[in-house]
Amino acid sequence: MNTFTGTNYFEMFGLTPRFGIDINSLELSFRRLQTQLHPDRHVSNGEAEQRLALQFSTALNDGYRTLRHPVSRAQSLLNLAGRPIANVAVSPAFLMAQMEWHEAIEEACNSRDAAALSALSRRLKYKVSLQEQNLAAALDEYHDFDAAAQQVNELRFYEKLRVEIDSAQDKLDEGS
Amino acid sequence: MAFLQIAEPGQSAAPHQHRLAVGIDLGTTHSLVASVRSGTAEVLPDATGRALLPSVVHYASSGEVNVGWEARDGAAKDPRNTIVSVKRFMGRGIADIADAATMPYQFIEAPGMVKLNTVAGELSPVEVSAEILKVLRLRAEESLGGELSGAVITVPAYFDDAQRQATKDAARLAGINVLRLLNEPTAAAIAYGLDNASEGIYCVYDLGGGTFDFSILRLTRGVFEVLATSGDSALGGDDFDRHIYGWLTDILKLSALGPEDTRLLLTESRLAKERLTDLPVTEISCILSDNTPINAILSRDVFVELTKSLLAKTFSPVRRALRDAGLQMEDVEGVVLVGGATRMPHLRLAVTELFFREPLTNLDPDKVVALGAAIQANALAGNGGGDELLLLDVIPLSLGIETMGGLSEKIIPRNSTIPSARAQDFTTFKDGQTAMNFHVVQGERELVSECRSLASFELRGIPPMVAGATRIRVTFQVDADGLLSVSAREQTTGIESNIAVKPSYGLTDVEIAGMLTAGISNADHDKNMRALREAQVEARRLLDATEAAMSENGHELLSKSEWNEIWSKIYELAEILIMGDTSSLESLRQNTEALNAITDTFAGRRMDASIQKALSGRQIESIDI
Secondary structure (H helix, E strand, O other): OOOOOOOOHHHHOOOOOOOOOOHHHHHHHHHHHHHHHOHHHHOOOOHHHHHHHHHHHHHHHHHHHHHHOHHHHHHHHHHHOOOOOOOOOOOHHHHHHHHHHHHHHHHHHHOOOHHHHHHHHHHHHHHHHHHHHHHHHHHHHOOOHHHHHHHHHHHHHHHHHHHHHHHHHHHHHHHO | OHHHHOOOOOOOOOOOOOOOEEEEEEOOOEEEEEEEEOOEEEEOOOOOOOOOEEOEEEEOOOOOEEEOHHHHHOOOOOHHHEEEOHHHHOOOOHHHOOOHHHOOOEEEOOOOOOEEEEOOEEEOHHHHHHHHHHHHHHHHHHHHOOOOOEEEEEEOOOOOHHHHHHHHHHHHHOOOOEEEEEEHHHHHHHHHHHHHOOOEEEEEEEEOOOOEEEEEEEEEOOEEEEEEEEEEOOOOHHHHHHHHHHHHHHHOOOOOOOHHHHHHHHHHHHHHHHHOOOOOEEEEEEEOOOOOEEEEEEEHHHHHHHOHHHHHHHHHHHHHHHHHHOOOHHHOOEEEEEOHHHHOHHHHHHHHHHHOOOOEOOOOOOOHHHHHHHHHHHHHOOOOOOOOOEEEOEOOOOEEEEEHHHEEEEEEOOOOEOOEEEEEEEOOOOOOOOOEEEEEEEOOOOEHHHOEEEEEEEEOOOOOOOOOOOOEEEEEEEOOOOOEEEEEEEOOOOOEEEEEOOOOOOOOHHHHHHHHHOOOOOHHHHHHHHHHHHHHHHHHHHHHHHHHHHHHHHHHHOOHHHHHHHHHHHHHHHHHHHHOOHHHHHHHHHHHHHHHHHOHHHHHHHHHHHHHHHHHHHHHHHHHO
16 A cells, blocks of 8 residues: 555655755645545545545645745654754854844834834844755755754744744734 | 435446535525536525525414514514524524623523523524525425535634534534535635636635635635635624614613614614615614604714724734735735625725725625535535635634643644644643543633633543653544544553544534424434435445446456455445335445445555546646646
8 A cells, every 4th residue: 555654745745855845846746636635525435535535635734734834844854864853952142032032022012013023023034034045055955964953943933933923913903 | 216216236337427416605694505507606596586595583483483584574573583693603602692682582501502592492503593504405405306415504714613513513403414514705715716717816805794704815726725714703794783773772862672672773774784885875764662763864974983993803804814824915816805794885995905906896795605615515516517626725713722720732723724633742740640631622812711612521541650651642633624523542551532522512412313303293203214314325325436436446456356345245235225114224334334344445545546646647747847
């Protein structure tokens, strides 16, 4: 049986496991596979096929989400390389910078300053894109998994900041 | 009837036999049914040609149940027994219904969902909704000339698990086989997208009678991918009526109105709102039950001012969805307006200003949801035509579990594409702990008390160990209807506990069974007939599916002996099905099970073949490009 069990997400979509993937090609495979496997395609089929369709379609959604987002894509590459990012420490300087971000978000939130929040959001986006370029180089060119693990870990902090900014914007919106 | 026409197995295969499938828009104020006939989706009208069915149910003291126009027109005469906008109560407790006090009903607190005390007894909103669905089912069956094989029923995208489950229960109660619950804005996008052959990012702004939904979709070659959805399940066109009503009682200093007068003024308010779509000024005049005459002039300007806050309330979900999808206003190709309330000129203007573009309104905002649902129903029933149509929808609200300190730990975040499954490990916090409670919640807030409680269950028989040593994996699975099931498994012993998330709010299977048989004198016989019918439908479905699968690729994927084995089970089941008497119920079930079991491997191989086909097709396509 050549089902999805045991395959990694890159194989699932017929992609070479690397950080720099062709997003269009991922999307195309995803749509083609879902067109065949989605539960909607198996509504009038037997129970076994319906159950498998649910499983496969769920796995496809999970795989697609994982590969589509840079952080989770890098994490699965590190897992494949046998270098899970658990126990990677961030530098004190990075932590200090994080504190400053938190303070800036809190301040913008308290003074109900929507413009400051969107400025922070843009600045964060820029930082993330720089970091992702570094990550791509570490993974695909230098195969420096230690550096990559460090960068992924930092990106996860940025991800938390993004969520924080988003929910601050939600709150401002609802309050208005 | 279909069963009597069963052909010889092997000859019937009939993969292209047309199945009667409909789309149903079960709306707060109106409901509709639509179907695809000779390739075109159309709304099925009633005998007098009316497409809309007011979602109003009147229970008369004579025991008669009236649904629709007549019930609506008589609402002010018997408000307590005339249930209007029942959708607002689906899957809701009394505390959730903000304006319960001003409604003319006798609410009864019941576990999870309110009940209504009427002349017909205590009724669940599920039962009231089922009355509306029954009328639509009969309308469809008369108009299409046969029994329905299934229906797609639409729900607001922002409906939570409880509200979805209640809708599905209502359909079941009305004798409808639910092919799929479909989100209303997604349905509208299908009707719209297919009609206009659109590509790109589209938004659907759907202000119905009682709910507001906003969805962002990406349309690519027949694939409708929902990127984000948001909304407010307690905001709709009805609220605009209520604001007029509030203004009326204010300026005319009306107080302590009885339920009849309340209903009368609400109706007058709705009519005034509708007139203001075409007129700058309108007059409200009627006579209260104590003969007090009511006269008031309402201008559009005043109406706009009165309802400004309601419009503003729809814009924060719009911005949130765009943020969630990581998009800007300028990425949006078009905005589709859905729902009768989007006819209001000041709403159209506000949406135009928000998106810097004219919204798309070329499909009737009242019908577009039902039309989309009909297209999806037709595709799901396997009637062809929708081969390239694929919907990828999302869950609207995060699903989580209660952790220490009354906090919600999110397991599946909002806007995850469904079907979706996620697992998380938990551990015991006391030495020797052998049982663990799980509380499943839905919502975005951190505090469990501010989220909707969906279910609680307990995993027992955990081997006693020191605190933190056990590993309990909790898995959430959301199916393609957006419904959740949860399982918990202790990893070392494999002790497992499963729950379809249902009992803490909705109706139990026993309650449904009770409602199904209520009022029927010969309940036992009826129950048996019903069970037999369900088993027959199931067997018939499996036979059709298996025969179609065998003829499609049985020869390639099965060995000679496997092929023969499956055919012999097909014959056995078909033979019992043709017998068709009540005594065959057990053997019908057993043989259905047997055919299911023996086709397991075949099903797996067929899915693998699909995967190969999809991936090889991809390579060809990428070479083409």
